[in-house]
Amino acid sequence: MMNLDATTMVLVLALGNLALCAVLTFFDHGPVRPPSWAAWALSKQVQAGAWTVLALGGLGVVPEALALPGGYALLFAGVAIEAGAAWEEAGHPGWPRPALVLCGLAILAFFVCYLIDEQGLRSVAASLLLGAFYLAAALALGARWREASLLQRFLALATAVLALVVAARGLSVLLLPGGWRWLSSELLRQLSGAALYLLMLANGFGVLLLARERAGRELARLEVVDPLTNVPNRRGFFNALAPWMALARRPGLPTALVVLDLDGFKRVNDGYGHPAGDAVLRHVVELCKRQLRDSDLVGRLVGVEFAILLPRTNLDEASLVAERIRAAIASSPVKSERAMIAMTASFGVTVIRPEDSTVTLFQRADDALQASKRAGRNRVSQAVPAPVET
């Protein structure tokens, strides 16, 4: 087997981490920066610095008495931040405080071991502590196992296994100083170095690929979801509508469609500013959702026009729902910085007919909506019902 001495191994880790930092500098994560990005980039820089200090110590450029404690302290800090970044990604932004405490304790424990025994106990402490921090990162990566992508699950498992290899070296020095059968302590040292190298690669490029995956998912989501109100946009709403259009051709309970348009919205933007207008739009969507069942769907068609799909609902029931929403909007002004903004909306209600296409369906709903506008706004109008076949 090829033998890598400790200094070469540390040098390889230093150069690898430095290369990763360079890659990070030029990586374009797109307009949406992942929340943990800053912490993760910092962790890579600190680790690159740590391995560089350790490598300079090994090469004799910096005195070992300085390089070893300094390098390891930096390394624990870097790996603690890396684990913290993984927890931030898993939705725990409060990681800095526990990470700071654990990192401080790790550095203290390491210094005590180093002062007692510069070789054996020092490497036990280093391996166990590094293994523990990487295990914490693996736990964070696997924390949302059910929603995680295959890549994320692989990274969680790979990080856990490699963390255990790193920790196993420390345990072996403590429990089996002479090694066990073919598993010599030298082989474990080399395996541990290789594990640290693989951890750097897996977590480095793995996180970059995860960021790409996330950006792809976000783009796909934005094709069907309105980012302002977080409800389906026109395309998303039409996708959801399609099966109900098909179902309308079979006998059974009808499906209703309500379209609503906010009245005189231009004055909100002109009088209170665009951000206040946006707040009103979000507020209206929340009001609609509160009046709807789980099986109903609200979507934003365009500008200040929304649509509501009401499965298993006839024309009169849908008109009652629309009336409830109308009353809720009219009686719930939105608080802006300068004033309370009163708002009303006009509604058109219809049900899907067997012969409908989306064009005829929305045309009918829109005609009813325009009738509401003509009649003075802030009201609900039903579309003309289908002629009864005799």
Ligand SMILES: Nc1nc2c(ncn2[C@@H]2O[C@H](COP(=O)(O)OP(=O)(O)OP(=O)(O)O)[C@@H](O)[C@H]2O)c(=O)[nH]1
């Ligand atoms: N703040 C904000 N305003 C928007 C948004 N989308 C569209 N608008 C504005 O909404 C207004 C819609 O105006 P219209 O529907 O034409 O007319 P209106 O003033 O609401 O009057 P009526 O519909 O005739 O009652 C326009 O001024 C658009 O600029 C948005 O996402 N945010």
